[in-house]
Amino acid sequence: MKMTAKRTLAVLIAVIMLFSCIGISGSAEGDTGFDAIRINCTMYGDSQTQRGFTWFTEKKCDTAIQIVPVSDYKASGFDNAIQFDGTVSEWEDYFCHKVVATGLEKGTEYRYRVGSADRDIWSKVGKFVTDDGDDSFSFIAIADVQASSLENFQQAALVMDAAMKKDKDAEFVINLGDFVNDCTNDEWNWYGQAFEKANTNLTLVPVAGNHEGNITNKLNVGWFDTVFNLLPGEGTTNGINGTYYSYDYGNAHFTVLNSNDMYPMTEAQRNWIYNDITSSDAQWKVLLLHRAAYSAGKNINKPDTLAMRETIIEIVDETGVDMVLSGHDHMYMRTWQVAGDAVCEDTVYVTEKHNGVDTTFAVNPDGAVYILPSTAGTKRYGVNENPIDPIMDCADVYFTTRSEKNENGVETNPNAGGCFANVEVDGDYLVYRAYVVNDDTQKVTMVDEYAIKKTVKDGDIEDAKLPTDFIGSLDGTVANFFTEIFGLIFTYIGKLLPQIIGGLF
Numbered sequence: 001m002k003m004t005a006k007r008t009l010a011v012l013i014a015v016i017m018l019f020s021c022i023g024i025s026g027s028a029e030g031d032t033g034f035d036a037i038r039i040n041c042t043m044y045g046d047s048q049t050q051r052g053f054t055w056f057t058e059k060k061c062d063t064a065i066q067i068v069p070v071s072d073y074k075a076s077g078f079d080n081a082i083q084f085d086g087t088v089s090e091w092e093d094y095f096c097h098k099v100v101a102t103g104l105e106k107g108t109e110y111r112y113r114v115g116s117a118d119r120d121i122w123s124k125v126g127k128f129v130t131d132d133g134d135d136s137f138s139f140i141a142i143a144d145v146q147a148s149s150l151e152n153f154q155q156a157a158l159v160m161d162a163a164m165k166k167d168k169d170a171e172f173v174i175n176l177g178d179f180v181n182d183c184t185n186d187e188w189n190w191y192g193q194a195f196e197k198a199n200t201n202l203t204l205v206p207v208a209g210n211h212e213g214n215i216t217n218k219l220n221v222g223w224f225d226t227v228f229n230l231l232p233g234e235g236t237t238n239g240i241n242g243t244y245y246s247y248d249y250g251n252a253h254f255t256v257l258n259s260n261d262m263y264p265m266t267e268a269q270r271n272w273i274y275n276d277i278t279s280s281d282a283q284w285k286v287l288l289l290h291r292a293a294y295s296a297g298k299n300i301n302k303p304d305t306l307a308m309r310e311t312i313i314e315i316v317d318e319t320g321v322d323m324v325l326s327g328h329d330h331m332y333m334r335t336w337q338v339a340g341d342a343v344c345e346d347t348v349y350v351t352e353k354h355n356g357v358d359t360t361f362a363v364n365p366d367g368a369v370y371i372l373p374s375t376a377g378t379k380r381y382g383v384n385e386n387p388i389d390p391i392m393d394c395a396d397v398y399f400t401t402r403s404e405k406n407e408n409g410v411e412t413n414p415n416a417g418g419c420f421a422n423v424e425v426d427g428d429y430l431v432y433r434a435y436v437v438n439d440d441t442q443k444v445t446m447v448d449e450y451a452i453k454k455t456v457k458d459g460d461i462e463d464a465k466l467p468t469d470f471i472g473s474l475d476g477t478v479a480n481f482f483t484e485i486f487g488l489i490f491t492y493i494g495k496l497l498p499q500i501i502g503g504l505f
């Protein structure tokens with residue numbers, strides 16, 4: 001008995017020691033300070049051959065990424081991977097690592113891992129696909145996660161998960177801005193943690209929101225340009241308050257604006273947008289910006305939005321943009337076809353089967369459709385009952401996605417939930433659909449659909465070739481500033497006074 005007790009004790013101690021070792025070893029490996037966090041893969045110039053990558057570490061180390069086509073990865077892991085080295089810089093108590101991968105093969109699915117080659121510490125395996133250049137692809141769009149707790153980031157990530165399940169073939173995700181609320185390290189860590197799956201399985205197209213790069217918003221300058229690795233358009237403001245950039249994907253051209261630079265907009269950005277859109281002969285032209293020109297939310301009546309509308313509507317009309325996607329107002333709205341700040345009344349709609357589904361298409365329409373796909377987050381706004389003219393005239397669909405439960409706790413708003421949008425581009429057809437995800441059950445419900453059929457190519461638009469260098473266009477920029485300011489005062493008086501007076505009665 002005595003021997004048995006000793007043996008049992010020895011085995012017990014051995015088992016405890018073994019588990020202790022695993023515990024120590026496990027925690028040491030997971031907490032070295034060199035582990036990559038906040039990883040994302042972003043569109044960077046040529047969507048067929050390049051991607052940008054960013055991640056952070058707590059301690060300084062070298063910067064490397066290994067990339068390999070999925071077929072090679074299945075055969076031999078990262079043994080035959082291409083390695084790209086990058087840069088590291090200190091940012092707000094962390095170290096920011098950036099790499100640009102070039103020379104990729106078009107239409108190829110890749111696996112990658114980021115980390116330190118010197119220390120042989122690597123992240124989990126991520127993936128992305130390069131554009132194959134044909135005219136059939138799809139993407140996801142979300143807006144305004146703007147969370148300030150891990151719980152709320154995780155709730156928003158459920159919406160993103162639902163979007164990825166709904167469209168398993170989506171090739172990239174557009175985030176229309178306001179990723180976080182206050183740009184603290186905690187918030188970016190929570191965002192990185194909750195959105196890890198999305199940011200390491202899809203190419204991200206980030207749009208600068210006022211919560212991550214606006215000098216008037218708690219001086220959160222520099223964050224957007226640090227957290228994401230993007231190829232800036234000419235004349236962009238050196239990473240202070242956001243970046244504007246563009247890319248082609250399939251038969252579409254995407255122009256991503258910095259609406260933190262719009263009241264008034266610098267002449268450099270305005271000219272760059274004209275140059276960028278008019279120099280593309282893509283069949284579809286999509287404009288992405290954080291602030292919405294058409295919204296029945298609370299921000300539509302504010303001076304910064306009025307200033308932005310003055311500029312953007314004119315640009316959209318003159319350059320032949322087809323679709324404008326925005327955020328900022330945390331409610332859902334989609335316009336009819338709009339040009340000159342008015343509905344294109346003569347738009348022809350036909351219903352036909354597309355991919356086996358009856359779909360109503362605007363046929364070769366004039367103007368653009370402006371869409372605000374509410375928010376994927378939990379901070380949701382109601383409908384503004386008194387927006388400036390002609391918002392309600394131009395609106396086809398608008399509603400709040402806020403939860404409205406009765407006294408028995410039963411949801412009474414059929415559109416309540418986190419929102420995501422999905423766009424399929426298929427040659428001459430573009431089909432947009434919006435969905436809400438129930439907060440409790442994650443049930444996905446389609447809440448809107450809009451489609452365009454475009455068999456006639458846009459007429460030739462003269463390539464603008466305007467100066468985008470800030471110094472080179474300084475005279476124009478100063479003149480533009482004063483013109484805009486006076487224009488704004490008149491706009492503000494003209495638009496808001498009737499609206500304010502109207503609200504009194």
Ligand SMILES: [Fe+2]
Pocket residue numbers: 178209210211290327328329
């Ligand atoms: Fe915003």
